[in-house]
Amino acid sequence: MLLYGGVGGLLFWGGRGDNAGENGLTSTMSASPTSASTLRHALLANREQALTQLYHRAFPLVRRHVCRHGGSAQDAQDIFHDALVLLYEQAVGGTLVLTASASTYLVGIGRNLWHHERRRRARLPHETLPDDHLAQLASEPPALPEADVAVLDYVERLGEKCKRMLLAFYYFQQPLAQIAAAYGYGSVRSATVQKFKCLERLRQSVRAAFGVETLTH
Amino acid sequence: MRPALERLLLIEQQLLNDPAALPAAEWQLRQLLDPDLQADTAAQQRLYAGLRAVGRRELRRELAGIHARLYGPLPSAWPHRAAAWLRAFIQAN
Numbered sequence: 359m360l361l362y363g364g365v366g367g368l369l370f371w372g373g374r375g376d377n378a379g380e381n382g383l384t385s386t387m388s389a390s391p392t393s394a395s396t397l398r399h400a401l402l403a404n405r406e407q408a409l410t411q412l413y414h415r416a417f418p419l420v421r422r423h424v425c426r427h428g429g430s431a432q433d434a435q436d437i438f439h440d441a442l443v444l445l446y447e448q449a450v451g452g453t454l455v456l457t458a459s460a461s462t463y464l465v466g467i468g469r470n471l472w473h474h475e476r477r478r479r480a481r482l483p484h485e486t487l488p489d490d491h492l493a494q495l496a497s498e499p500p501a502l503p504e505a506d507v508a509v510l511d512y513v514e515r516l517g518e519k520c521k522r523m524l525l526a527f528y529y530f531q532q533p534l535a536q537i538a539a540a541y542g543y544g545s546v547r548s549a550t551v552q553k554f555k556c557l558e559r560l561r562q563s564v565r566a567a568f569g570v571e572t573l574t575h
Numbered sequence: 576m577r578p579a580l581e582r583l584l585l586i587e588q589q590l591l592n593d594p595a596a597l598p599a600a601e602w603q604l605r606q607l608l609d610p611d612l613q614a615d616t617a618a619q620q621r622l623y624a625g626l627r628a629v630g631r632r633e634l635r636r637e638l639a640g641i642h643a644r645l646y647g648p649l650p651s652a653w654p655h656r657a658a659a660w661l662r663a664f665i666q667a668n
Contacts, residue, residue: 413642439638450636524626529629554583564625
């Protein structure tokens with residue numbers, strides 16, 4: 359049973375599966391409820407594998423729901439990606455509370471997002487799905503200010519290694535020890551220094567382009 | 576680390592609620608004594624917002640890749656495969 363209180367406030371009552379005692383990656387994605395920390399660990403250890411398993415389990419259910427309720431396969435994909443982004447951010451950010459399996463939770467988010475999208479389309483029938491409607495549903499500012507858009511642009515210009523490193527730490531929230539190993543740094547300290555050098559380069563680029571006032575106000 | 580990097584670290588500890596963050600009163604005192612600190616903190620917060628937006632875009636890109644691997648361009652490829660199979664069948668007979 360789902361109790362809905364906005365996208366960010368999704369409360370979940372789920373039936374408990376048979377394998378509640380299991381642990382590890384497979385059980386995290388399966389019908390059994392597992393802890394959010396297990397899911398977090400799986401996502402940080404091997405993001406692609408964990409996301410693929412979640413995708414494989416939950417997407418067909420979300421697609422079926424969306425297609426049965428007036429949506430297209432593309433709608434289903436967009437909605438499902440929004441749901442996975444939300445789940446990822448909650449899981450690695452430590453704010454996720456799972457009382458059912460991760461895939462059941464994902465299906466619940468997908469159903470609610472699609473419900474909201476249908477209501478939005480009924481109100482605004484001629485408007486297409488916005489690029490980042492998740493942000494709007496989650497009551498975040500719908501558009502980035504000009505200086506933030508500049509940050510996006512300058513992150514892309516940082517160079518692949520710096521960009522990957524900053525995203526690994528600040529968005530994907532990988533531990534510095536893992537980042538140090540992945541990028542061949544001898545110690546966490548070296549990786550930390552490099553991360554701040556990259557951040558400093560980004561700051562200087564944005565500041566040079568937009569000036570201090572734009573960046574700070 | 577260089578002083579400029581140490582400053583980034585200090586601000587980051589405050590913004591990300593790191594265990595090493597200064598107590599609120601001490602942070603406020605620093606802001607009073609260092610007129611640029613508030614502006615630098617706001618600027619760093621903007622960088623984090625931008626990185627979050629880029630990260631989301633990157634995650635969506637990864638999800639599109641997973642989708643393509645799991646369900647990828649089979650629908651359009653399948654008529655071509657069926658036609659090729661039919662052609663081969665007709666030629667063989």
